[in-house]
Each structure stands twice: as structure tokens, then as C-alpha cells.
Amino acid sequence: MADGRPAADEPQSAPGGAWAWHPPLPLAGVPVFAWPPRPLVALKYLLSLAFLGSVLVPFGALAALSWFYLQPALERCAEFRADWILQMYARNLGLMLLAAGGLHLYFYTFRRQGAERKFDPRGMGTNDRKFFARNQVWDNMLWTCASGVTIWTAYEAGFMWAYANDLLPFYLRVNEHPVWFAATLFMIPFWASLHFYFVHRLLHWRPLYRIAHALHHRNDNTGPWSGLSMHPVEHLLYLSSVLIHVAFASHPLHVFFHMQWNTLGAAMTHTGFESLTFRGRPILMLGSFHHQLHHRYYDCNYGNPHMPWDRWLGTDHDGTPRAMAEVVRRRRARLRPAAGRP
Numbered sequence: 001m002a003d004g005r006p007a008a009d010e011p012q013s014a015p016g017g018a019w020a021w022h023p024p025l026p027l028a029g030v031p032v033f034a035w036p037p038r039p040l041v042a043l044k045y046l047l048s049l050a051f052l053g054s055v056l057v058p059f060g061a062l063a064a065l066s067w068f069y070l071q072p073a074l075e076r077c078a079e080f081r082a083d084w085i086l087q088m089y090a091r092n093l094g095l096m097l098l099a100a101g102g103l104h105l106y107f108y109t110f111r112r113q114g115a116e117r118k119f120d121p122r123g124m125g126t127n128d129r130k131f132f133a134r135n136q137v138w139d140n141m142l143w144t145c146a147s148g149v150t151i152w153t154a155y156e157a158g159f160m161w162a163y164a165n166d167l168l169p170f171y172l173r174v175n176e177h178p179v180w181f182a183a184t185l186f187m188i189p190f191w192a193s194l195h196f197y198f199v200h201r202l203l204h205w206r207p208l209y210r211i212a213h214a215l216h217h218r219n220d221n222t223g224p225w226s227g228l229s230m231h232p233v234e235h236l237l238y239l240s241s242v243l244i245h246v247a248f249a250s251h252p253l254h255v256f257f258h259m260q261w262n263t264l265g266a267a268m269t270h271t272g273f274e275s276l277t278f279r280g281r282p283i284l285m286l287g288s289f290h291h292q293l294h295h296r297y298y299d300c301n302y303g304n305p306h307m308p309w310d311r312w313l314g315t316d317h318d319g320t321p322r323a324m325a326e327v328v329r330r331r332r333a334r335l336r337p338a339a340g341r342p
């Protein structure tokens with residue numbers, strides 16, 4: 001198809017062949033939202049390597065580091081000036097180079113983990129005309145650094161300016177409201193998950209898909225640099241989840257956590273490997289097979305694994321042949337009326 005979508009009857013093995021590795025199927029849902037409720041299992045998940053160890057602790061620590069050591073003083077941000085905004089851009093670019101660049105070097109250049117827990121057997125695309133300089137990694141880096149890091153910084157700079165001018169309803173201090181502070185941090189991945197599902201469905205609306213989202217979907221196989229490789233329109237929409245902090249009492253640290261999770265976290269979740277391992281055991285969860293399926297099959301799995309929106313709204317692909325058949329059936333049903341029209 002002209003916009004890069006697969007044909008209705010694409011077999012499960014195309015376009016990347018059989019998966020090299022995948023987690024046990026069907027993919028398990030997040031127990032936090034199980035029905036009937038399973039509070040102990042849910043608590044275990046919230047304290048697990050996947051949530052506490054790979055999201056809250058590393059991104060919470062990075063947000064604190066950014067706020068205390070890598071952020072121009074708030075008084076300087078009262079007026080929009082190039083000096084402090086460029087300082088923030090340089091910090092964010094440095095963080096992205098460390099995260100996506102580090103993951104790329106580790107997994108793809110030096111292949112330190114070999115093929116262990118790698119979903120798609122293919123490497124990154126080379127000599128492919130759909131990419132800038134015919135190279136997937138250079139192309140992905142260009143969109144990430146030129147548009148992604150710029151729009152990420154613009155959102156953060158807007159918040160710092162608003163905090164400096166006392167324009168936001170509340171400045172949530174950890175020593176005054178520690179529980180509220182921690183609960184807000186805790187809720188961000190779930191809010192971001194909700195926002196991602198609906199914005200992502202919007203991006204699959206054909207006109208927006210063609211204008212913007214098709215660019216991200218050129219990556220039918222993904223690597224760390226693919227995570228934030230998007231069209232500027234998609235960056236604006238995708239990163240707008242941070243605007244929740246205009247309405248809810250927050251601290252700049254929450255804004256950094258939110259943005260870094262949505263940007264550096266995207267580099268992690270697109271790594272193409274399920275986890276970083278040490279002696280065969282996962283020590284940091286990275287790629288999401290759920291989203292890897294979305295990159296290969298397009299019209300399923302619009303959400304991320306933190307909330308089961310796809311299950312609730314009938315767009316789930318749990319990785320099994322039965323789910324694949326259902327995705328193909330839905331695709332055919334959607335295309336049929338258009339094809340039958342005179």
C-alpha cells in the first residue's frame with residue numbers, strides 16, 4: 001500500500017520472518033487491572049523489576065539528578081532566553097545520546113548480548129531508500145535529535161517558565177506533601193499509558209497517519225533510536241501528555257520524570273531486546289513485545305503494557321496465532337465496505 005500499511009491478508013511470518021525470541025504467549029496482562037481484583041499480585045507487580053526496577057527507580061533517580069544538578073536555576077527561567085533553553089536542550093540531547101546511543105552501541109554495534117532475548121532476527125536497515133542516507137539508524141537519529149529533543153525541550157522550557165512566573169496552580173513540595181508527591185510520581189506511567197493509547201489511535205486515523213505517523217512506522221523492526229523517531233506533529237501530540245501537570249499539583253521533578261519516561265523510555269522500549277541480562281537473567285526490562293507486534297502488524301496494540309486498553313477496546317494482539325487471525329479478520333472487515341463501493 002502507498003502509505004506503507006500491510007495488505008489485509010499478510011501472513012504472520014511477514015515481513016521479518018519468524019520471531020527469534022518472544023516472551024511466553026499469550027502475553028500476560030498487567031495484574032493491576034485484573035478483574036476480579038488480585039491485590040497481592042498487583043502489589044507484587046508494582047514492586048517488580050518491570051515497574052519499580054525499570055521505570056520508577058531509574059527514571060525517578062534521573063529526574064532528581066536533572067532537577068538538582070542539570071537544570072538552570074528557576075529564577076533564570078522567568079523570561080524566555082536562549083541561554084537557559086539551550087542549556088536544557090544540551091542536557092536532553094546528552095541524555096538521549098547516552099540512552100539511545102548507549103543501548104545501540106551495546107546491543108547492535110558491539111553485540112554484547114548476542115541474540116539473547118532479541119525479538120526480530122534482523123539488524124537495523126541499511127541501503128534502504130525509505131530512510132535518510134539509506135540508513136535506518138542515521139535516519140532515526142536525525143528525527144530524534146532534530147525534532148524529538150527540540151519539542152521535548154520546548155515542553156519542559158514552557159513548564160520551567162510557568163513555574164518561575166508562578167503561573168501554575170500549585171508547587172508540590174516533597175517535604176510538605178510527601179505522600180502526594182510520591183503518588184503523583186507513581187501515577188505518571190499510568191496516565192502516560194492512557195494518553196498514549198488514545199493519541200496513538202488518533203495517529204492511525206488515515207490523514208494523520210499519512211502526514212505524520214507513517215514516518216515512525218517505516219521502522220517495521222525497531223532499535224533504540226526508533227523510539228523517538230517521529231514526525232514533529234507526532235512529537236507534539238505524543239508528548240502533550242505532560243500537560244496534565246498544568247491541571248494537577250506537581251513539582252518540576254514530576255515534569256522531568258514524565259518527559260524522560262516518554263522520550264528516553266521510548267528508546268528503551270524500542271530496543272528490540274526484551275531486557276538487559278546479566279548471566280542470563282534480566283536486570284533491566286527494555287523492549288516491549290506488545291509494541292514490537294504493533295510495529296509489524298500496525299492495526300493492533302496501540303497501547304503500552306502498563307494499561308490494558310487494547311484488551312478493553314478490542315484491539316489486542318497477544319502474540320498467538322489466534323490473535324493474529326483475529327487481527328486479519330478485523331482488517332478485512334474494515335476494508336470490505338470500501339472495496340465493495342461502486
Ligand SMILES: [Zn+2]
Nearest residue numbers: 216270291295
Ligand atoms: Zn513505536
Ligand SMILES: [Zn+2]
Nearest residue numbers: 200204213217
Ligand atoms: Zn502506530
